[in-house]
Amino acid sequence: xxxxxxxxxxxxxxxxxxxxxxxxxxxxxxxxxxxxxxxxxxxxxxxxxxxxxxxxxxxxxxxxxxxxxxxxxxxxxxxxxxxxxxxxxxxxxxxxxxxxxxxxxxxxxxxxxxxxxxxxxxxxxxxxxxxxxxxxxxxxxxxxxxxxxxxxxxxxxxxxxxxxxxxxxxxxxxxxxxxxxxxxxxxxxx
Numbered sequence: 001x002x003x004x005x006x007x008x009x010x011x012x013x014x015x016x017x018x019x020x021x022x023x024x025x026x027x028x029x030x031x032x033x034x035x036x037x038x039x040x041x042x043x044x045x046x047x048x049x050x051x052x053x054x055x056x057x058x059x060x061x062x063x064x065x066x067x068x069x070x071x072x073x074x075x076x077x078x079x080x081x082x083x084x085x086x087x088x089x090x091x092x093x094x095x096x097x098x099x100x101x102x103x104x105x106x107x108x109x110x111x112x113x114x115x116x117x118x119x120x121x122x123x124x125x126x127x128x129x130x131x132x133x134x135x136x137x138x139x140x141x142x143x144x145x146x147x148x149x150x151x152x153x154x155x156x157x158x159x160x161x162x163x164x165x166x167x168x169x170x171x172x173x174x175x176x177x178x179x180x181x182x183x184x185x186x187x188x189x190x
Contacts, residue, residue: 004150009161018052027163037114041107048098054090058110060118061086062184064142066103070094083120106184115189123183129175136188137166144181
């Protein structure tokens with residue numbers, strides 16, 4: 001049976017961006033060191049400007065408040081509406097563009113053999129998160145109210161900015177999210 005690890009907003013650390021141009025709030029980092037393989041964070045992007053160079057990193061960025069565009073040195077540009085996905089490598093670093101003004105962005109960063117995907121959803125009622133052995137889910141509540149329950153266990157209440165990690169075990173299992181609001185889900189493999 002899976003278990004839940006609460007990651008309340010109050011224990012998430014704020015850290016400077018690698019380029020010093022802003023601050024991000026780290027939701028999850030595994031391992032919790034400079035040699036992380038998985039890193040999940042939320043950053044406030046107030047101004048257009050360069051992203052940090054992150055060699056060996058695969059990134060997925062989800063704009064939470066407004067659209068965002070990433071312009072790369074070769075002039076190709078990726079665009080995402082609010083709650084869309086931008087997937088890109090950590091090098092070369094793009095320049096962030098804010099076509100409708102400041103936003104927050106949800107970041108999933110992976111290194112080495114770590115695998116995962118992130119996507120945002122509107123939550124109305126219940127949502128089932130099936131899980132196979134070797135898979136985990138991180139549930140981040142962006143707005144509203146929600147609770148997460150793993151295989152009939154006790155519910156873990158989430159407030160905006162809180163997260164919960166459904167811990168892996170060896171048997172297929174499921175988790176249920178209930179509530180109303182907006183969530184970002186991260187599915188981690190292995």
